[in-house]
Amino acid sequence: MDVKSNQDLENIRDNLVRLTEARGSGKSTPESGPPSEPTxxxxxxxxxxxxxxxxxPARFLGVDRMSIDPLVWKRCEPLLDGGPDGVFLCGPVGCGKTHLAVALLREVVQGSxxxxxxxxxxxxxxxxFRDGARSSExxxxxxxxxxxxxxxxxxxVEKPSEFAVQSLYLVVDRRYxxxxxTVITSNFTIGEIAERVGDRIASRIAGMCRVVELQGEDRRVR
Ligand SMILES: Nc1ncnc2c1ncn2[C@@H]1O[C@H](COP(=O)(O)OP(=O)(O)OP(=O)(O)O)[C@@H](O)[C@H]1O
Ligand SMILES: [Mg+2]
Incomplete structure (x- = not known):
């Protein structure tokens, strides 16, 4: 089974879960009268x-926007308006980039x-590229x-090979x-990304993403 069909299956399963849960909340059965809002x-x-x-990943499944600094959230909000602008989140290790990216993703209820x-x-x-691989490049x-x-x-994060740069270019260029x-997180600035993976990728990221720099201590350290 290829990756695309996996995504299709996930979408179908998602819709089924929604239907089932909506039923559970009394939303859509003909016998139950007018639909009510899900709880x-x-x-x-x-x-x-x-x-x-x-x-x-499991660690981030519980995040929500209420945990985000309102000023930071405001900088990212154009992403949620449905326009083409993405966000490039950069900052030091543990400052909350992945957390914020998931909080944003959680607010997107339409589309894949x-x-x-x-x-x-x-x-x-x-x-x-291995023999018998389920998905092609x-x-x-x-x-x-x-x-x-x-x-x-x-x-x-890793010093990319020529192959990695080419693949990354394909993804970024198509999305651009x-x-x-696209929401991208990195410990590096766009200038540093240009040094690591080249100007062509960095230029497209700069063209399609609003840069949001996060600051703060490593939140993993207690
Ligand atoms: N606003 C927040 N409120 C509560 N917990 C947070 C917040 N931001 C981050 N955290 C928690 O702090 C930890 C580190 O955050 P996160 O993994 O997002 O950092 P990061 O900037 O992505 O780090 P890295 O550069 O290593 O990838 C995680 O457990 C995360 O859930
Ligand atoms: Mg991270």
């Missing part, structure tokens, strides 16, 4: 499942969403390039050309 708990569970299906770290993307691409790139909102986490929203 907060049902909405919370639906959002959590949507994030999990998109590939968000996907969360993938760049090192994970590279691993999957390398695996696609093209399937993986199509799945990243084609979803409505993509979070690319941890750009620039097709005006699809």
């Amino acid at each position: 907060e708990e049902v909405v919370r569970r639906m959002k959590r499942r949507r994030l999990a299906n998109a590939g968000v 969403i996907r969360f993938l770290s760049v090192p994970e993307l590279m691993l999957r691409l390398r695996e696609s 093209g399937d993986i790139i199509d799945a990243c390039a084609g979803c409505d909102l993509l979070v690319l986490d941890d750009l620039g 050309s097709e005006m699809r929203r």
Whole structure:
């Protein structure tokens, strides 16, 4: 089964869960009279499942926008207006970039969403060349390039090979050309990204993303 069909299956499962949960809340059975609003708990569970299906790691499934500094949220909000602008979140280790990216993803209730770290993307691409691989390189790139909102986490973490730069270019260029929203997180500034993966990728990121610099201590350290 290829990556695209996996995404299709996830979407179908997502819709089924929604229907079932809406029924559970009395929303859509003909016998139950006029539909009622799903409860907060049902909405919370639906959002959590949507994030999990998109590939968000367990640690971040519970995040929500109330935990984000309102000024930072305001800088990112154009992403949620449905326009083509994405966000490039940069800042030091542990300052909350992935947390914020997931909080934003959680607010997007329409369209297909996907969360993938760049090192994970590279691993999957390398695996696609093995004998008997389930997905081809093209399937993986199509799945990243084609979803409505993509979070690319941890750009620039590893010193990229020529192959990694080429693959990254394909994803970023397609998203830029097709005006699809992308959230990118990185420990590096766009200038530093240019040094690591080249001007062509950095220029497209700068063209399609609003830069939001986060500050603060490492939140993992207690
Ligand atoms: N606004 C917040 N409120 C509560 N917890 C937060 C907030 N931001 C981050 N955290 C928590 O702090 C930890 C570190 O955050 P996160 O992983 O998002 O950092 P990061 O900037 O992505 O780090 P890295 O550069 O290493 O990827 C996580 O457990 C996260 O859930
Ligand atoms: Mg992170």
